[in-house]
Amino acid sequence: MKLSDLHESGIIENLRRGFASCSPDVLQGIGDDCAVIRQGRQNLLITADMMIEGVHFDLSYTTFYQLGHKFLAVNVSDVLAMGGRPEHFTVSLGIPKTLTSENIDDLYKGMSWTGRSFGVDITGGDTCLSLSGLVLSGTLTGSAKTPILRSGARPGHGIFLTSTIGDSAMGLYFLGKGKKRVHRFSPSTDRLRLIKKHLMPVPAALETTTKISAMTDVSDGLLTDLSHICDESHTGAVIHLDRIPVSRALRACCAREGVDAIEYALRGGEDYCLLFTSPAKVFPGAYRIGEITRQGRFMTDKEGRKVPFHAEGFDHFKV
Amino acid sequence: MKLSDLHESGIIENLRRGFASCSPDVLQGIGDDCAVIRQGRQNLLITADMMIEGVHFDLSYTTFYQLGHKFLAVNVSDVLAMGGRPEHFTVSLGIPKTLTSENIDDLYKGMSWTGRSFGVDITGGDTCLSLSGLVLSGTLTGSAKTPILRSGARPGHGIFLTSTIGDSAMGLYFLGKGKKRVHRFSPSTDRLRLIKKHLMPVPAALETTTKISAMTDVSDGLLTDLSHICDESHTGAVIHLDRIPVSRALRACCAREGVDAIEYALRGGEDYCLLFTSPAKVFPGAYRIGEITRQGRFMTDKEGRKVPFHAEGFDHFKV
Numbered sequence: 001m002k003l004s005d006l007h008e009s010g011i012i013e014n015l016r017r018g019f020a021s022c023s024p025d026v027l028q029g030i031g032d033d034c035a036v037i038r039q040g041r042q043n044l045l046i047t048a049d050m051m052i053e054g055v056h057f058d059l060s061y062t063t064f065y066q067l068g069h070k071f072l073a074v075n076v077s078d079v080l081a082m083g084g085r086p087e088h089f090t091v092s093l094g095i096p097k098t099l100t101s102e103n104i105d106d107l108y109k110g111m112s113w114t115g116r117s118f119g120v121d122i123t124g125g126d127t128c129l130s131l132s133g134l135v136l137s138g139t140l141t142g143s144a145k146t147p148i149l150r151s152g153a154r155p156g157h158g159i160f161l162t163s164t165i166g167d168s169a170m171g172l173y174f175l176g177k178g179k180k181r182v183h184r185f186s187p188s189t190d191r192l193r194l195i196k197k198h199l200m201p202v203p204a205a206l207e208t209t210t211k212i213s214a215m216t217d218v219s220d221g222l223l224t225d226l227s228h229i230c231d232e233s234h235t236g237a238v239i240h241l242d243r244i245p246v247s248r249a250l251r252a253c254c255a256r257e258g259v260d261a262i263e264y265a266l267r268g269g270e271d272y273c274l275l276f277t278s279p280a281k282v283f284p285g286a287y288r289i290g291e292i293t294r295q296g297r298f299m300t301d302k303e304g305r306k307v308p309f310h311a312e313g314f315d316h317f318k319v
Numbered sequence: 320m321k322l323s324d325l326h327e328s329g330i331i332e333n334l335r336r337g338f339a340s341c342s343p344d345v346l347q348g349i350g351d352d353c354a355v356i357r358q359g360r361q362n363l364l365i366t367a368d369m370m371i372e373g374v375h376f377d378l379s380y381t382t383f384y385q386l387g388h389k390f391l392a393v394n395v396s397d398v399l400a401m402g403g404r405p406e407h408f409t410v411s412l413g414i415p416k417t418l419t420s421e422n423i424d425d426l427y428k429g430m431s432w433t434g435r436s437f438g439v440d441i442t443g444g445d446t447c448l449s450l451s452g453l454v455l456s457g458t459l460t461g462s463a464k465t466p467i468l469r470s471g472a473r474p475g476h477g478i479f480l481t482s483t484i485g486d487s488a489m490g491l492y493f494l495g496k497g498k499k500r501v502h503r504f505s506p507s508t509d510r511l512r513l514i515k516k517h518l519m520p521v522p523a524a525l526e527t528t529t530k531i532s533a534m535t536d537v538s539d540g541l542l543t544d545l546s547h548i549c550d551e552s553h554t555g556a557v558i559h560l561d562r563i564p565v566s567r568a569l570r571a572c573c574a575r576e577g578v579d580a581i582e583y584a585l586r587g588g589e590d591y592c593l594l595f596t597s598p599a600k601v602f603p604g605a606y607r608i609g610e611i612t613r614q615g616r617f618m619t620d621k622e623g624r625k626v627p628f629h630a631e632g633f634d635h636f637k638v
Contacts, residue, residue, distance in 0.1 A: 023440045026407070035442035037407055040359060046442060048458060050411035054450045088345070088356055092369035092456050121342045123354035123365060131373045135449075137411050137456030139367060 028149060031232065033078040033216055036147045045142040047078035053133025061175045063183060064103045066199045067136075068110025074219065075140035076118045077203035077272040081217040084144035088123045089115065092137040094130030107136075118203070146209075153214035153233035153277040153292045159226065160286040162204040162274040164247040165218055166261060169268025170254065171198030190249040201272040211283070215276035220311075221269035227311035229277065230297060239290030239309075241301045266299075266309075347468060350551065352397040352535055355466045364461040366397035372452030380494045382502060383422045385518045386455070387429025393538065394459035395437045396522035396591040400536040403463035407442045408434065411456040413449030426455075437522070465528075472533035472552035472596040472611045478545065479605040481523040481593040483566040484537055485580060488587025489573065490517030509568040520591040530602075534595035539630075540588035546630035548596065549616060558609030558628075560620045585618075585628075 027043065028036035034045040051057060051071055062070075072089060079086040091111070095104065108122070115122055120140065171194035185196045203217070214229050222244070230237050244265050254261035277292055298306045346362065347355035353364040370376060370390055381389075391408060398405040410430070414423065427441070434441055439459065490513035504515045522536070533548050541563070549556050563584050573580035595602075596611055617625045 026440050026442055029440070030443045032443075035407065035409065037442065044363070044460070046407065046409050046458070046460065048409045048411045048444045048456075050413055050445045050447050050454070050456055052413050052447060052449055052454070055413075055448050088354070088363075088365065090354065090365050090367045090458050092367045092458075094369055094371050094374075094454060121345050121348070123345055123356065124349045124351075125367045126369045128369050128371060129374050130371055130454075132451035135369070135371070135413060135454050135456075137367075137369055137454075139365070139409050139458035141363070141365065141460070 028147070032150050033081040034084065034142070034147070036082070036144075036149075042143045042145060043147050045079050045082050045084045045144055045147060046139060047075055047142075048137070048139045049075050049078070051136040053135070058175070059134070061178070061181055062199055063181055064106035065110040065113075068107040068112075069114050069200050070110075071107075071136050071138060072111045072114040072120065072140075073201050073203050073272060075138050076114060076120065077201075077217040077219065079140055079142035080203050080205050081148075081215050081274060082142070082144055083146065083148040083206070083209035083212065083215065084142040086118050086120045086140055086142040088141045089120050090123055090139045091125035093125070093127045094135030094137075095127060096130050096132065096134060099134065118205075148209055148212050148215040148276070150214050150216050150229045150232035153229050153235050154279070155235055155292055155294045157213050157277040157279050157292040158281065158283070158288050159237060159239060159290040159292060160276050160278060160283050160288055161218070161222075161245060162206065162276075162286050163271070164245040164250070164265075165222055165271040165273060166250050166265030166268045167194045167197040167247055168201060168270040168272075169198075169264045170250055170261075171195040172270070173257075173259075173264075174253075175199075190252050193247075193249045194253060198270065201270065204273040206274060211278050211280045212276045213278055215274055218271040218273050218275050219269055221267045222275065223266050223309050224269070224311040225275050227297065229275070230292075233292070236293040236295040236297055237290060238293055238298045238300060238306075241299050243287065243289045245287040245289070347466070351469050352400040353403065353461070353466070355401070355463075355468075361462045361464060362466050364398050364401050364403045364463055364466060365458060366394055366461075367456070367458045368394050368397070370455040372454070377494075378453070380497070380500055381518055382500055383425035384429040384432075387426040387431075388433050388519050389429075390426075390455050390457060391430045391433040391439065391459075392520050392522050392591060394457050395433060395439065396520075396536040396538065398459055398461035399522050399524050400467075400534050400593060401461070401463055402465065402467040402525070402528035402531065402534065403461040405437050405439045405459055405461040407460045408439050409442055409458045410444035412444070412446045413454030413456075414446060415449050415451065415453060418453065437524075467528055467531050467534040467595070469533050469535050469548045469551035472548050472554050473598075474554055474611055474613045476532050476596040476598050476611040477600065477602070477607045478556060478558060478609040478611060479595050479597060479602050479607055480537070480541075480564060481525065481595075481605050482590070483564040483569070483584075484541055484590040484592060485569050485584030485587045486513045486516035486566055487520060487589040487591075488517075488583045489569055489580075490514040491589070492576075492578075492583075493572075494518075509571050512568045513572060517589065520589065523592040525593060530597050530599045532596045532598060534593055537590040537592050537594050538588055540586045541594065542585050542628050543588070543630040544594050546616065548594070549611075552596075552611070555612040555614040555616055556609060557612055557617045557619060557625075560618050562606065562608045564606040564608075
């Protein structure tokens with residue numbers, strides 16, 4: 001079967017069936033933001049991300065510093081989405097001959113910035129030649145006493161977001177139109193604010209994870225990431241479109257461009273904020289956008305109209 | 320500065336200076352087979368390897384099963400080279416659209432074979448589209464009570480190898496000439512024996528690591544890997560050319576091809592056996608090939624002639 005017929009989620013599902021872990025210390029294998037491995041009283045968290053030039057980034061609009069910053073940030077986000085503490089980052093680079101050692105220095109400086117912000121050490125890795133574009137591959141380990149899985153949501157729990165979403169996807173839209181690098185972001189315009197969210201995302205961290213039943217980060221797009229929670233928890237969900245938090249900058253830019261802000265918010269992805277469920281009615285500093293139900297996945301609008309939704313985030317193999 | 324002027328070891332040295340870990344639990348960062356992180360009484364080992372189509376392998380002569388087998392094997396070898404127990408493997412794949420899901424299945428079956436042989440679980444990872452060739456990137460974690468570093472060699476210690484070397488490099492030589500896949504290796508000829516060593520290496524494991532002062536695996540070539548031990552231990556070394564263990568198959572094939580077997584043994588690489596030092600005079604099941612000295616790096620031949628050697632293994636950025 002061609003991979004383009006199978007899609008990325010299909011590949012992962014195949015792997016999951018084939019590689020159901022037989023070791024009792026693997027509490028969670030494929031199918032969450034991180035793998036979870038029991039180690040005494042703590043649990044070891046492991047997450048991996050690969051970023052390929054031309055697929056995940058374009059060197060015509062990102063600087064190497066920004067790229068390094070983002071590369072570690074997307075991994076940190078996965079550990080935070082388990083309620084964990086990120087600790088050690090291992091980096092493998094496939095480097096084309098056209099790059100300079102200054103480019104690689106800048107890349108590491110960007111990683112270091114994120115590393116310092118979140119207490120992460122860069123502990124080693126591998127470097128090799130790439131015949132085509134730059135390839136970044138990283139594995140971040142972390143720890144958590146009680147990791148928060150995607151599978152803990154129950155009917156009646158609220159669905160929460162830690163911040164506005166959609167900015168990153170709209171930032172990418174502008175980058176695609178402009179194709180030039182932005183080295184400094186101040187003084188900021190609305191457009192630059194969104195571009196910065198895409199190029200240099202700062203992962204969300206929660207002060208406390210008590211009362212959180214399930215969690216993931218918004219990387220593939222809200223609808224897809226919420227679908228992951230529903231899949232793993234065997235539940236449904238209803239979200240209220242008028243409660244989806246959207247920034248003033250996104251609204252303004254979308255109005256000017258004649259595109260729908262809510263579409264960017266629902267399907268955009270790469271927001272790296274947290275999406276979680278909780279039995280609590282309200283959660284300080286988070287937006288309640290809906291409720292977990294027994295089954296079915298729906299969006300409702302102000303008028304009470306109800307439309308089903310599906311996982312529809314970005315799929316590399318469909319494009 | 321162009322990367323081709325800096326070389327891979329220079330890139331790693333730059334990173335090492337820039338990213339000297341400030342965290343006290345990182346016992347060993349960049350500069351050994353694995354990073355070592357203190358975790359209670361055990362130490363967490365982390366190693367990463369990236370393999371890129373056209374650089375590290377050629378799909379015209381390796382099957383996907385063999386590739387998966389080797390990919391995990393080279394990572395396992397790094398953990399064994401620390402005297403550690405390999406445990407959890409995280410895999411990221413950059414997949415070109417031309418591949419089929421059967422190809423990916425075969426790749427994972429190969430990994431699983433190695434995983435079962437060494438008690439390694441495949442716990443997760445990332446899959447994404449690659450616009451050019453297949454990219455494999457993996458991170459293996461493991462544990463060791465007392466990790467064996469490259470830095471523990473002292474003058475007077477013997478230098479040992481766990482098996483014959485050079486087969487893999489000569490296998491690659493034949494693959495380069497033939498460029499066709501070999502699906503089954505029995506009944507084996509000498510040539511197929513060497514090709515199998517290249518395509519499906521089985522990492523060496525030692526029963527005991529007591530009395531071992533420094534260790535690494537032979538991946539870049541004996542001279543380069545021994546230089547790593549000398550660099551980290553601040554010592555010299557003398558190896559005796561007539562004691563380098565070379566297989567009968569390698570000797571026979573090299574004689575037929577008119578090439579020097581000892582050159583393949585010294586500089587070939589990808590053997591994935593262990594190179595270690597020990598204060599012991601002899602080590603059961605290992606070949607003593609030389610001694611650690613205060614300074615200078617030399618090879619001596621039967622007639623007692625002495626020539627200096629340098630790290631001369633494969634450097635991706637020099638080619």
